[in-house]
Amino acid sequence: MFTEKRTKLFVALALVSFLGLLGVEQFLTSHRVAMYLRDSDRKLASAQNHSRLQDARFQRELLLIKSGALASGSGDDHHGDSDTGHSAEISSSHATKDTAENMSTASSTGVPGARNSLDLQAPFVSPAKTPSSQNSLGKQQTTPSSPATDRRPRLPSALIIGFAKCGTAALRTFLTIHPDVVSPILEVRYFTLYHSKELEWYRKQMPPSTRDQVTIEKTPSYIMINQSLRRIHDFDPKIKLIVIVRDPIVRLQSQYAHEFCQKEPNHTPTFIQWLGETPERRKIARSCHYARYIRRVYNLFPRKQVLILSEDDMERNPLPVLKEAEKFLELRPAYSDDMFVFNETKGFHCFNTQSKLFSRVLELVQVKNATGCLGKSKGREHPKIEGNYLKVLKKTIQPLNEELFDLIGKRFQWDNFRDKS
Ligand SMILES: Nc1ncnc2c1ncn2[C@@H]1O[C@H](COP(=O)(O)OS(=O)(=O)O)[C@@H](OP(=O)(O)O)[C@H]1O
Secondary structure, eight states: OHHHHHHHHHHHHHHHHHHHHHHHHHHHHHHHHHHHHHHHHHHHHHHHHHHHHHHHHHHHHHHHHHTTSSSTTTTTTTTOOOOTOOOOOOHHHHHHHHHHHHHHHHHTTSSSSSOOGGGGGGTTTOOOOOGBBBBSSSSSSOOOOOOTOOOOOOOOEEEEEEESSSSHHHHHHHHHHHEEOOSSSSSTTTTOOOSSSSSSHHHHTTOOOOTTTTEEOOOGGGGGGGHHHHHHHOOOOTTTEEEEEOOHHHHHHHHHHHHTTOOOOGOOOOHHHHHTTOOHHHHHHHHHHHHHHHHHHHHHSSSSGGEEEEEHHHHHHHHHHHHHHHHHOOOOOOOGGGGGGTTTTEEEEEEOTTSSSSSHHHHHHOOOOOOOOOOOOOOOOOOOHHHHHHHHHHHHHHHHHHHHHHHTTTOOOOOSSOOOO
């Protein structure tokens, strides 16, 4: 009897302890889960904050630079404009490749920005009060013209923001030989990829310039990403922006040639396969709908700060295009006809190797000694487009062109669209 009671008591005690342990375990588990969830929430919130903080830091730096605290030296990083402060792409892969290509040429020559523009000043007339003695916004500088010794990297006051495969490299190169312009060879991609770095980092990517020179950076992917346009606006709402477009069909051909230039022919789709039997919407939308992207630029910046050029015009004759850019950037007239010559093989203009200035050009920019042309990544053979398919393509793209011309208030002579088929 007594033993039976003890056994029952023992079983009851064991049960109570077991339930107690179970309770503790459950409590611990739910606590751990709660901790885990809280931790995940924290991580998620921190990831979300990270991007916000980066932009906030960007804003803080801007304020510091505007107040002069971050500017190294004389604090005139924006070409003496103290009130402004400072300030991928059909596919990002080609930009990366081009950058790598440029990096190797730049490092092999030891020419980070490939510029000593003062060397080229001699042949040009230098009026006493030139447009270049103004800042990029046309305001008169109060300081006297800076001595050549005041050369140091400065933040850009103009950007070439797009579009890829539309002659951005040629435009940048042609502008770089202007005595009042400096420009880094590399696509810096600060407002797309590297915006989390400090502005000081961005400034250091620029070649040295004097206070009167304009620093221009070219990254064609800027125009494709709305957020990068906003960052540019935060950087400097008065910055000048250059956009170069191209006959959209030729741009598609150029993109195709670029994407498959190093692939085995067996692994290369035909142009039609690549674009799609019924021209693939996404590629068309990204590559041909210039208006969509330019409208975003106009939403942020006044039109007078935006210059739209056409690659096709530059191919035919770079001089009028460069003169337009020169005027827009308020530079002294410096370009002349004898600087360029049409290259039949390439199908566009190259530097004239016979010109007196060519030896100087070679010091300033990366072109071939023998031809005066840019490297072999420019002027690749384009795929042929079969007649019927071309018709379909034109029909799809024509309304996008009309939208562009209406938006920018000027028309371009694009060979594929001469007739209104
Ligand atoms: N004068 C001159 N020199 C060199 N290249 C010239 C020139 N004018 C126009 N083009 C055309 O520019 C096309 C390349 O455009 P991008 O430089 O914008 O390409 S990239 O986005 O930087 O890869 C490139 O396109 P492809 O012909 O398809 O290679 C060139 O034809």
